[in-house]
Each structure stands twice: as structure tokens, then as C-alpha cells.
Amino acid sequence: MEKTISSRENFLKGFIRENPVFSLLLGLCPTLGVTSTAINGLGMGLATTFVLLMSNTVIALVKNLIPDKVRIPSFIVIIASFVTIVDLVMAGFLPALHAQLGLFIPLIVVNCIVLGRAEAFASRNTVASSAVDGLGMGLGFAFALTILGTVREVIGSLSIFGWKFMEGDGLLVFVLAPGAFIALGFLIAIVNWYKRMQDKAAIENKKEVAA
Amino acid sequence: MEYFIIIISAIFINNIIFSQFLGICPFLGVSGKSSTAIGMSGAVMFVMTIATIVTYLLQHYVLEPFGITFLQTVAYILIIASLVQMVEIILKKVSPAMYQALGVFLPLITTNCAILGVALLVVQKDFNLLQSVIFAVSSAAGFGLAIVLFAGIRERLEFSELPEGMKGVPAALLVAGILSMAFMGFSGMV
Numbered sequence: 001m002e003k004t005i006s007s008r009e010n011f012l013k014g015f016i017r018e019n020p021v022f023s024l025l026l027g028l029c030p031t032l033g034v035t036s037t038a039i040n041g042l043g044m045g046l047a048t049t050f051v052l053l054m055s056n057t058v059i060a061l062v063k064n065l066i067p068d069k070v071r072i073p074s075f076i077v078i079i080a081s082f083v084t085i086v087d088l089v090m091a092g093f094l095p096a097l098h099a100q101l102g103l104f105i106p107l108i109v110v111n112c113i114v115l116g117r118a119e120a121f122a123s124r125n126t127v128a129s130s131a132v133d134g135l136g137m138g139l140g141f142a143f144a145l146t147i148l149g150t151v152r153e154v155i156g157s158l159s160i161f162g163w164k165f166m167e168g169d170g171l172l173v174f175v176l177a178p179g180a181f182i183a184l185g186f187l188i189a190i191v192n193w194y195k196r197m198q199d200k201a202a203i204e205n206k207k208e209v210a211a
Numbered sequence: 212m213e214y215f216i217i218i219i220s221a222i223f224i225n226n227i228i229f230s231q232f233l234g235i236c237p238f239l240g241v242s243g244k245s246s247t248a249i250g251m252s253g254a255v256m257f258v259m260t261i262a263t264i265v266t267y268l269l270q271h272y273v274l275e276p277f278g279i280t281f282l283q284t285v286a287y288i289l290i291i292a293s294l295v296q297m298v299e300i301i302l303k304k305v306s307p308a309m310y311q312a313l314g315v316f317l318p319l320i321t322t323n324c325a326i327l328g329v330a331l332l333v334v335q336k337d338f339n340l341l342q343s344v345i346f347a348v349s350s351a352a353g354f355g356l357a358i359v360l361f362a363g364i365r366e367r368l369e370f371s372e373l374p375e376g377m378k379g380v381p382a383a384l385l386v387a388g389i390l391s392m393a394f395m396g397f398s399g400m401v
Contacts, residue, residue: 025380028239029324033232076292080285088281103331106284110324112236177230178391185377185384193376 010132014140021144021184022191026112030104031145032180038161041149043097044104045142047086049135051108052117054082056134059122075118076109083108113141144187151183214345221349224398227325228357229391234325238358239383241316248362252355254316256348258298259326262291263347266330267340287330292321325354361390 020026030048035041058078066074087105090098098105108114117137122130153159156174158166173179227233234255241251266287274280299317302310320326329350333343364386373382 025239026236028235029232032235073289073292076288077285080288084281084284087284103328103335106331107233107324107328109284109288110321110327173392176395177232178388178395180232181384181388181391185381185388188384189374189376189381192381196376 007129007132010129011136014133014136014138015143016191016194018137019140019144019191020113020137021141021148022188023195024113024116025188026116027141028184030107030111031148032177032184034101034104035145035149035152035180036156036175037153038146038149040097040100041145041147042142043094044101045138045145047090047101047105048108048111048114048141049138050086051079051082052114052138052141053131053134055079055114056117056122056130057127058082059118060125060127060130063123071123072115072119075115075123079114079118080109113137148180148183148187151187152179155179155183214342217342217345218349219400221346222353222356223394224400226353226357226394227329227350228354229387229394231328233328234323234354237316237319237323237325238354238361238387239380240319242358242362242365242383245359245362245366248358249355250312251316251319252351252358254313254320255323255325255354256351257313258291258295258317258320259329259351260344260347261298262294262326263330263333263343264340265290265294267333267343270334283331283334287327291326291330295321325350357390361387364390 014020016022018024021028021031027048030044034044055075055078059075062074062078083106086108087098090101090105117134121133125133150160152174153161154170156170156172156176156179158164158168158170171179174183221227225231228235228238237251237255241247269286269290270280270283274283274286295317299310302313302317329347333346336346338346361383365383368382368386377385
């Protein structure tokens with residue numbers, strides 16, 4: 001990672017450009033599994049954000065103490081410890097949400113985003129920029145999950161964050177498993193389209209400057 | 212009969228990919244060609260069965276007697292990671308042919324949430340050892356069925372004309388959604 005990148009850019013890159021879900025296609029299991037409502041998506045996103053922030057910070061702190069050969073197992077132990085903390089705290093204070101997310105809380109350990117950021121960013125950057133990276137990526141993930149959850153909740157049960165804005169039943173299939181795949185497919189297509197538009201605009205800007 | 216229900220429900224009704232959303236990364240990652248899909252599902256079945264047996268023993272003979280079940284996540288993931296490494300080393304020595312076929316997929320399996328997911332589900336469902344093994348094998352078979360079906364469709368998808376933005380992953384996800392709808396048809400069976 002170049003030194004020139006500002007911490008603001010470092011923070012914001014996780015939202016669209018390098019969004020873990022929409023662009024990098026990492027961590028799709030919890031993305032599809034828990035987003036039947038916006039609240040669940042947000043809860044899962046924030047839990048992952050906490051794990052990412054803490055694991056990135058700690059790994060950046062201890063990166064010089066860990067021999068290169070046992071790097072990955074050490075990272076996994078650090079990540080798993082924070083996941084256990086989240087699991088127990090959620091079970092204690094938010095039992096309803098914990099029951100809804102179920103299996104996917106312990107599965108944060110094998111979320112490719114967390115290990116990916118540890119390996120690609122935290123193991124070779126300063127503590128401060130790793131923390132910013134973890135927070136940005138985590139919030140980008142939470143953002144993606146909340147959007148997907150909102151889309152599925154609005155179409156599937158005609159409500160938003162649990163508030164029913166219209167009488168009647170929605171398209172139930174969007175709350176069930178197939179809707180997750182279909183909604184995510186369309187969201188990724190929209191993001192691809194938006195990025196192509198931006199790239200095109202950038203090229204045209206350059207042309208105008210040159211002319 | 213009880214075992215039969217476990218098998219049918221793990222393969223078709225609660226298919227690990229289409230209704231549990233476990234193992235989506237390899238599902239999208241290596242489903243480009245049928246041959247790699249078959250290799251991957253073989254590797255998954257192998258590791259999933261062994262990992263489920265080992266974590267079952269760990270849960271019932273170490274974690275529970277000593278009252279340290281809060282270490283479950285940490286212990287399981289370490290066991291699975293080292294197990295995958297060990298399987299790789301043993302396979303290389305004992306059966307080079309099998310290593311050739313499965314080798315490239317083994318490192319990817321550590322971060323396959325299906326393995327850890329099935330190991331945790333077995334504890335949640337309170338299965339005994341035999342039930343756990345049957346559940347693991349049939350879950351892996353469900354994974355294999357899903358990924359091989361999907362790879363076949365994706366091979367055809369390559370040749371179809373799609374709007375620019377829909378090419379690749381978005382189209383694949385829509386296909387997965389339709390397949391998942393088809394699998395919902397099994398849901399009344401048991």
C-alpha cells in the first residue's frame with residue numbers, strides 16, 4: 001500500500017470501490033445467510049466490524065513478534081478470540097439477535113474478509129492505518145449487508161427495519177433463500193454498472209483536459 | 212429410517228448451499244468447470260467427514276468434561292486448520308494420485324465455512340457419532356450435487372449474450388437463485 005494514500009481515502013475505499021461484498025466478493029456466506037431483514041444485516045455487519053477493527057489493530061501491533069511461518073495460524077487464533085468475545089457479549093446482551101444470527105456468529109472466524117485484511121493489510125502497515133482500514137472495511141461490509149437486508153425486507157415483507165409501511169404480503173420468496181441470491185445478483189450488477197459509468201466519465205474528463 | 216431422513220434432508224431439503232448458505236465462496240470460486248467442481252467436492256467430503264469426527268471427539272471428551280466449551284470456536288478452527296495441513300502431507304506421501312486430484316483444493320478448504328459450520332451444527336443438533344458422520348457425508352454430497360449442477364450451467368452461461376453489467380458473478384448468482392427455488396420444491400418431503 002502506498003504511503004500517499006490519505007486516511008480519509010483509506011477509510012472510504014471500503015464503501016464502493018473496494019467494498020468487500022459488492023466488489024471483492026468476500027464473505028458471501030453471512031451476506032446471503034443473515035440478510036432476511038435489515039436489522040439482522042446491520043447486526044451482523046457491526047459484529048464483523050468489531051472483529052475486523054480489533055483483529056487488524058492487534059495484528060498490526062504484534063506483527064513483528066510473529067515468525068513468518070506460523071503467521072496464518074497466529075492470525076486465526078487472534079481472530080477467533082475476538083469472535084468468541086462477540087459471541088458471548090451478544091448472547092448476554094442481545095439474545096434475540098444472537099438467536100437470529102445463530103451459526104453465523106462463530107462463522108465470522110472463517111469470513112475471508114477478516115483473514116484477508118489481516119494478511120493483505122494489517123501485517124504490513126502501521127497500527128493506526130490498520131485500525132482505519134479495519135473500521136472502513138467493516139463498515140463497508142455492514143453497509144452492504146444493510147442494503148441487501150433492506151431490499152429483501154422491503155420486497156419480501158413490505159416493511160423497513162421492522163416497520164410495516166404497507167398492508168398485505170410481499171413477495172415471500174425474497175425473504176427465503178432464493179431471494180438472497182437474486183437480490184445480491186442484481187445489486188452487484190448495479191454496482192458494476194455504476195463503476196463503469198464512473199470509469200467512462202473519468203476517461204472523458206481526461207480527453208477534455210487533453211483537448 | 213432415522214438415518215435415511217438425515218441423509219435426504221441434508222442433501223435435498225436443507226441443502227448446505229441453497230438453504231443454509233454455507234460454503235458459498237468455493238461454490239462461486241471453483242464452479243467454472245465441471246472437472247474442478249468434482250475435485251473440490253471430493254476434497255470437501257474427505258475433509259468434512261474427518262473434521263466432524265475429530266471435532267465431535269474434542270467436544271465430548273475434552274471441552275465438555277473440562278467445562279471449557281467457550282473455547283469451542285478457537286479450538287475447532289485450530290483443529291480444522293491443522294487437520295487440513297496434515298491431510299495434505301499424508302496424502303502427498305500415501306497416495307500421490309489422489310493428491311494430484313485434490314491437492315490444489317485442500318488449502319482453500321480451511322476457510323470453507325461449510326466445514327466449521329457442519330462441525331458446529333452437529334453439536335447444536337445433539338447427534339451421536341454415527342449420526343454425525345452420516346450427516347457430514349450427506350452434507351458434503353449435497354455440496355457436491357449443488358456445485359456440479361451449477362458448474363454445468365455456468366459452462367453454458369459462458370456462451371450466452373448478457374448485458375455488460377450482468378456478466379460473470381451477477382448472472383451466476385441469478386442462476387443460483389433459480390436453482391435454490393428448484394430445491395425449495397423438496398421442502399415438503401420429510
